[in-house]
Amino acid sequence: xxxxxxxxxxxxxxxxxxxxxxxxxxxxxxxxxxxxxxxxxxxxxxxxxxxxxxxxxxxxxxxxxxxxxxxxxxxxxxxxxxxxxxxxxxxxxxxxxxxxxxxxxxxxxxxxxxxxxxxxxxxxxxxxxxxxxxxxxxxxxxxxxxxxxxxxxxxxxxxxxxxxxxxxxxxxxxxxxxxxxxxxxxxxxxxxxxxxxxxxxxxxxxxxxxxxxxxxxxxxxxxxxxxxxxxxxxxxxxxxxxxxxxxxxxxxxxxxxxxxxxxxxxxxxxxxxxxxxxxxxxxxxxxxxxxxxxxxxxxxxxxxxxxxxxxxxxxxxxxxxxxxxxxxxxxxx
Amino acid sequence: xxxxxxxxxxxxxxxxxxxxxxxxxxxxxxxxxxxxxxxxxxxxxxxxxxxxxxxxxxxxxxxxxxxxxxxxxxxxxxxxxxxxxxxxxxxxxxxxxxxxxxxxxxxxxxxxxxxxxxxxxxxxxxxxxxxxxxxxxxxxxxxxxxxxxxxxxxxxxxxxxxxxxxxxxxxxxxxxxxxxxxxxxxxxxxxxxxxxxxxxxxxxxxxxxxxxxxxxxxxxxxxxxxxxxxxxxxxxxxxxxxxxxxxxxxxxxxxxxxxxxxxxxxxxxxxxxxxxxxxxxxxxxxxxxxxxxxxxxxxxxxxxxxx
Numbered sequence: 001x002x003x004x005x006x007x008x009x010x011x012x013x014x015x016x017x018x019x020x021x022x023x024x025x026x027x028x029x030x031x032x033x034x035x036x037x038x039x040x041x042x043x044x045x046x047x048x049x050x051x052x053x054x055x056x057x058x059x060x061x062x063x064x065x066x067x068x069x070x071x072x073x074x075x076x077x078x079x080x081x082x083x084x085x086x087x088x089x090x091x092x093x094x095x096x097x098x099x100x101x102x103x104x105x106x107x108x109x110x111x112x113x114x115x116x117x118x119x120x121x122x123x124x125x126x127x128x129x130x131x132x133x134x135x136x137x138x139x140x141x142x143x144x145x146x147x148x149x150x151x152x153x154x155x156x157x158x159x160x161x162x163x164x165x166x167x168x169x170x171x172x173x174x175x176x177x178x179x180x181x182x183x184x185x186x187x188x189x190x191x192x193x194x195x196x197x198x199x200x201x202x203x204x205x206x207x208x209x210x211x212x213x214x215x216x217x218x219x220x221x222x223x224x225x226x227x228x229x230x231x232x233x234x235x236x237x238x239x240x241x242x243x244x245x246x247x248x249x250x251x252x253x254x255x256x257x258x259x260x261x262x263x264x265x266x267x268x269x270x271x272x273x274x275x276x277x278x279x280x281x282x283x284x285x286x287x288x289x290x291x292x293x294x295x296x297x298x299x300x301x302x303x304x305x306x307x308x309x310x311x312x313x314x315x316x317x318x319x320x321x322x323x324x325x326x327x328x329x330x331x332x333x
Numbered sequence: 334x335x336x337x338x339x340x341x342x343x344x345x346x347x348x349x350x351x352x353x354x355x356x357x358x359x360x361x362x363x364x365x366x367x368x369x370x371x372x373x374x375x376x377x378x379x380x381x382x383x384x385x386x387x388x389x390x391x392x393x394x395x396x397x398x399x400x401x402x403x404x405x406x407x408x409x410x411x412x413x414x415x416x417x418x419x420x421x422x423x424x425x426x427x428x429x430x431x432x433x434x435x436x437x438x439x440x441x442x443x444x445x446x447x448x449x450x451x452x453x454x455x456x457x458x459x460x461x462x463x464x465x466x467x468x469x470x471x472x473x474x475x476x477x478x479x480x481x482x483x484x485x486x487x488x489x490x491x492x493x494x495x496x497x498x499x500x501x502x503x504x505x506x507x508x509x510x511x512x513x514x515x516x517x518x519x520x521x522x523x524x525x526x527x528x529x530x531x532x533x534x535x536x537x538x539x540x541x542x543x544x545x546x547x548x549x550x551x552x553x554x555x556x557x558x559x560x561x562x563x564x565x566x567x568x569x570x571x572x573x574x575x576x577x578x579x580x581x582x583x584x585x586x587x588x589x590x591x592x593x594x595x596x597x598x599x600x601x602x603x604x605x606x607x608x609x610x611x612x613x614x615x616x617x618x619x620x621x622x623x624x625x626x627x628x629x630x631x632x633x634x635x636x637x638x639x640x
Contacts, residue, residue: 010415013585014422020501021426025433032437040543051449051542059442059513066510067464070475077474123362130359133352142626143363149622150370150615151571153590157597157611158373161604174388174604176372208366213633220634240352269468272573276594288574291470296578301474308470319466323459 071312078305092306102290106310108199109268109286113314115200116267117260119207124214124259129244131215132222141219145212152209156276159205165190195283202284205273210266214259221255222248258325261318268314287311370615377402377612381605402609415584417592417610424570424588424614426501431508431569432562438509439516440524440558444550446517447525448532449542458521465514473578476507480579501586503579511575512565519564522635523557524550560632563625570618589614 039050081088096102127144131137147155164175165188173179178188192198225248233247249256271288278284280293287307295304375389378398387395410416446458480503483494497503527550535545569575573590580587593610596603622629 010410010419014419017422017426021429024430024505028430028434028437036543036547040541044541047541047543052445052451055441055445055449055542055546058438059517062438062510062513063461063464065479066476066507067467067472067514070472071467073475074471127359127362130355130362134356134359137359140359140363142623143367145626146370146619146622147366149567149618151573151590151618153571153573153593153597154611154615157593157607158369160597161373161376161608162369164604172387174385176368176388176390179388179390208369211366216630216633220630265466269470272590272594275573276597279598288468288470291473292574292578295474305474308468308473311468312471315466315468319463322466323463326462327459 074305074308077301078309079302080305081302082300084301088302092302093310095303096306096310101285102307104283105285105287105290108284109314111196111199112203112206112267112270112286113264116203116206116210116270117263119203120210120263121214121218121256121260123207123211124216125218125256127211127215128219128222129248132219141215144215147209148212150209152205152270152272153276155205155209156273159201159208160192160277163191163201192278192284193282198278198282198284202273202277205277206267206270210263214263217259218252218255221252225251258322261322265315265318268311287314373608374612376604377608379605381603384604384608402605403613406606406609407613413584417589417613420587420589420592421613423501423586424590426586427504427508427576427588428566428569430501430505431512432565434505435509435512435516435565436558436562439513439561440520440551440554441546442513442517443520443524444546447521461514461517465518469511469574472507472510473574476503476510477578480506499581499583499586503581504576504586507575507579508565508569508572512568516561516565519561519632519635520554520557524554527553556628556631557635559625559628560635563621563629564632566621567618 035054039047039054042050077084078092079087079089096106127140131140134140150158161174162176163178164173165178166173166175167190173182173188175188177191181188191201229247229251230243233243238246269288270286271292274280274284274286274289275292280286280289285293287310291304291307291311294300294307298304372389375392376384378400379389379392380397380399380401383392383397392398406416407418407421408416410419446454446461479492481494481498483490484492531549532545535549540548571590572588573594576588576591577594580591589610593607593614596607596610
């Protein structure tokens with residue numbers, strides 16, 4: 001009886017959700033259509049002003065409310081107590097740079113920032129070069145690119161299963177890593193508990209996803225190298241490695257830097273992998289995870305905001321670099 | 334003729350150089366890359382006793398498959414926890430508006446920044462570009478406070494709270510806000526490259542900006558819109574942080590990712606359910622991805638490669 005009732009209420013919920021969804025989209029579409037229809041009927045002088053209201057204002061309002069204003073508020077909250085009621089000066093920052101657990105978090109984030117981008121870009125470059133000479137690289141590239149479509153949560157589950165460890169010595173291993181270790185004569189262990197190995201095992205998951213991104217972008221850059229240059233280096237008798245290190249890499253240097261910086265930003269913000277695989281335990285936590293814990297578990301908006309600011313300061317040089325780069329490109333054009 | 338010949342010569346040299354070792358290495362790497370996903374896929378079809386007593390690689394010698402894991406995880410709830418199909422529906426309810434709304438708003442803004450002449454246009458463009466990389470952690474606490482309590486200065490209410498906590502609306506709004514910078518940047522790059530003559534000719538014919546946008550810009554921008562739509566779709570489908578923060582911990586609106594993350598925490602040993610659940614969540618984005626890979630790659634390159 002109860003089960004039937006539960007099922008019925010589930011069905012009702014589903015129907016009401018779908019109706020809500022359809023209505024939302026219809027209302028949104030109608031609003032846009034009406035705004036356009038009315039605007040087209042106004043005179044030129046009104047339009048001179050109206051075009052900014054319709055085209056530009058919605059985006060600016062959203063950006064201001066969603067990103068600009070909150071950034072300042074977070075800065076402000078980082079100097080306040082847990083509930084934001086009283087000023088505490090630099091206390092939250094002092095806490096972040098003296099508390100042993102948080103120092104671990106900062107150190108881990110540093111490891112992520114250095115290892116993850118270099119490994120992803122390195123693998124990506126390797127595969128891009130290898131497939132560049134292949135006659136039909138389509139399938140190979142698709143397979144390496146596919147993890148990009150998989151969520152960090154999904155990837156976390158996939159790899160947690162790879163790292164699975166069977167504590168009972170007589171039972172067979174069901175995790176691939178443990179089994180491979182056994183085949184090679186090592187004794188498997190509970191991988192995700194071993195520090196600092198576990199941080200690197202989590203980075204593997206991230207690299208597994210990001211390599212596809214690096215490969216696609218770098219492989220497009222390699223394709224863009226003019227044939228003449230390749231030809232010239234061949235006539236000069238340059239070997240494969242020399243061609244790679246003296247011609248290919250310098251020619252795509254700009255793209256390599258863009259890829260490295262994009263992946264670094266991603267690595268700084270990594271959250272889902274940690275959350276799904278270790279929950280930040282066993283000394284694997286990173287800033288983004290700790291920021292969530294402080295803000296929404298410990299409900300301390302002060303320390304949470306301070307961590308967000310530290311994260312932002314980590315990203316800042318990369319943002320600045322990218323902006324300078326973009327400016328130069330645009331003025332060159 | 335001479336040019337053609339030279340090109341063919343290069344091709345010949347290239348094929349000479351296409352070493353079988355390079356191809357072989359690439360294939361080995363691609364295989365290694367796919368094994369973890371393949372293991373999950375195989376495991377999700379094995380009976381639970383098999384999963385826990387032998388590795389998935391043993392199925393090649395000892396095959397035994399079932400659909401039970403899928404029917405269980407998708408349609409059987411447990412106590413107050415609804416089955417995964419409910420979360421699946423929630424994911425759709427989150428993803429569709431969270432893709433449509435930011436694209437619409439972004440393409441308007443992209444057009445304005447590309448073709449309106451106003452002071453501070455460049456500054457605005459660079460600001461939006463820079464906003465792209467600001468971690469969304471910077472916005473979580475203030476936005477959550479805004480959605481739940483509104484905005485007050487002293488006793489004066491600037492924005493009321495609207496009582497939207499616990500509905501999909503905060504999640505939609507958050508995804509819209511966080512998606513806008515990349516959307517505007519990508520769409521702007523595309524729209525700014527449309528030929529000036531085309532726009533000017535239409536203006537001379539008396540088309541105002543609204544008509545021009547509707548009749549010319551929008552139809553021409555479809556490829557760029559498709560590129561970004563895939564990004565935003567994948568991003569919102571795969572998101573955990575935004576849904577976790579703005580979903581207010583309510584089961585009724587939680588998407589797949591929130592439930593899966595919760596399952597790995599509380600039922601980490603139930604591999605038959607976890608693998609089936611994970612595969613269900615992976616299926617849609619991977620299908621979309623393979624169907625529209627061309628657009629996806631194009632967007633990726635427009636976003637990160639110079640020139």
